[in-house]
Amino acid sequence: MKSQLGDIHCQQQAETAWITAWLEQTYTLDGKQQTITAPTTVVLALEGGEWKLVLLHALPLSGG
Numbered sequence: 001m002k003s004q005l006g007d008i009h010c011q012q013q014a015e016t017a018w019i020t021a022w023l024e025q026t027y028t029l030d031g032k033q034q035t036i037t038a039p040t041t042v043v044l045a046l047e048g049g050e051w052k053l054v055l056l057h058a059l060p061l062s063g064g
Helices: none
Strands: 002-013 016-029 032-047 050-058
Antiparallel strands (some): 002 016, 032 050
16 A cells, blocks of 8 residues: 655644645555545644644545
């Protein structure tokens, strides 16, 4: 399996940060190579001086 993030954009407002990116993933399933791309969003919250994961969302799209 190979996973790669690209087109990464980060923004922060007060104690909330969000990241948008494209996840590209290639893997083998039942002997056949599969490729997906997935627009991906990550939301983080600053709690007690540490960033905590609030949401990770990816919507896989068939790459062929």
